[in-house]
Amino acid sequence: MTLDLFDTPILPGLHAVEDFVSETEAAALIEAIDATELEPFRFQGWLGKRLTHSFGWHYDFDTGGMGEAEPIPEWLDPLRCRAEAMAGLAEGSLVQALVIRYDIGAGIGWHRDRPHFEHVVGVSLGAPATLRFRRRIGDRFERATVPLTPRAAYHLSGAARHDWEHSITEMDAPRWSITFRSLSDKGRALIAAGNR
Ligand SMILES: O=C(O)CCC(=O)C(=O)O
Numbered sequence: 001m002t003l004d005l006f007d008t009p010i011l012p013g014l015h016a017v018e019d020f021v022s023e024t025e026a027a028a029l030i031e032a033i034d035a036t037e038l039e040p041f042r043f044q045g046w047l048g049k050r051l052t053h054s055f056g057w058h059y060d061f062d063t064g065g066m067g068e069a070e071p072i073p074e075w076l077d078p079l080r081c082r083a084e085a086m087a088g089l090a091e092g093s094l095v096q097a098l099v100i101r102y103d104i105g106a107g108i109g110w111h112r113d114r115p116h117f118e119h120v121v122g123v124s125l126g127a128p129a130t131l132r133f134r135r136r137i138g139d140r141f142e143r144a145t146v147p148l149t150p151r152a153a154y155h156l157s158g159a160a161r162h163d164w165e166h167s168i169t170e171m172d173a174p175r176w177s178i179t180f181r182s183l184s185d186k187g188r189a190l191i192a193a194g195n196r
């Protein structure tokens, strides 16, 4: 199914808005991401093509642990506050920010975000992209796609966050994203127990 998510949420828990940031803000954000020390995404010894940096909390895909990362920088604060407002979350809820640059040929494979996190708010910059969703129903997949126009934002919670996987096909032009996350009860418990 392909539906217009900008009007009605087609997946429960998915909400997207266009023009979440202005063109001027987008240019400044892209510049700031490029000035960040980005590293190839690591997964169990593999190096992904997309370049990333985590602020606030860092989830290590190699060890499965959570570590404290450098605080969310000031240049992301106004965007974080706006993302919290868009998602109806209390100020300060979004404690992790992951910045990503997708160069040509980079994408992100099918996944659900780590259970340590709860709400996810993404901001899409640069080239337009398609956020794809799938959910297994018996021996087939139910699918949905969401067009991400430049400078759009999306909020994943509920079923869209927990029951559906998402992915982005390999880009043919550069794209940047900023995804903010809140901690889940599980994430908070693991941190409280010192078991990251
Ligand atoms: O680039 C995006 O908008 C999505 C990133 C994503 O799904 C993730 O980091 O978990």
Ligand SMILES: [Fe+2]
Pocket: 111, 112, 113, 166
């Ligand atoms: Fe994700």
